[in-house]
Amino acid sequence: MSLELICLALAGLLWAGQLAHLALRANLEIGTRYFLSPRDDPPPKPLSPGTSRLKRAYDNHQEALLLFGVAVTAISLADKSTPLSGALAFIYLGARVAFVPAYVLGWQPWRSVFFGIGYLCSILLLVLALI
Known part of the structure; x- marks a missing residue:
């Protein structure tokens, strides 16, 4: 398995971990009754400010993961995996891991820096797939 695909799988596990952490905190704050309901109301x-930030970090990762997944798929299907593309995927993953505490703990400007690094890595992977 290529490094890009390994990083994509790990980014998926990060996404699942963020969802589990968010669900646990939200259930503790609001109670399971609401989350077991049809949520019509x-x-x-x-949610507390910390849990709200965790939700926004999760939502952001969900959006970023789509672009990264497209980029890794393009690299893989085009058979363009190189040490550079592997490094970009690894940097993306590191930036996304760092983004979570940066967002939840309100580290400014690091949250935006980590987002930008991950976004740039995804764009560069797409460019590498095309050239």
């Missing part, structure tokens, strides 16, 4: 109370 708004939650009985808002």
Whole structure:
């Protein structure tokens, strides 16, 4: 398996871990009754600021993971895996891992820096797949 695909699989596990952590914290704050309901009504109370940030970090990763997945798929199907593309995938993964605590803990400007690094890596992977 290429390094790009390994990083994609690990990014998927990061996404799953973020969802599990978010679900646990939200259930502890709001209670399982709401989450077991059809959720036709708004939650009985808002999420805490920390859990709200965790949700936004999760949502952001979900969006970023799509672009990264497209880039890795393009690299793999075009058979363009190189040490550079592997390094870009690894840097993307590191940036996304660092993004979570940066977002949840409000580290400025690092949250934006980590987002930008991951985004740039995905774009560069797409370019490498095309050349």
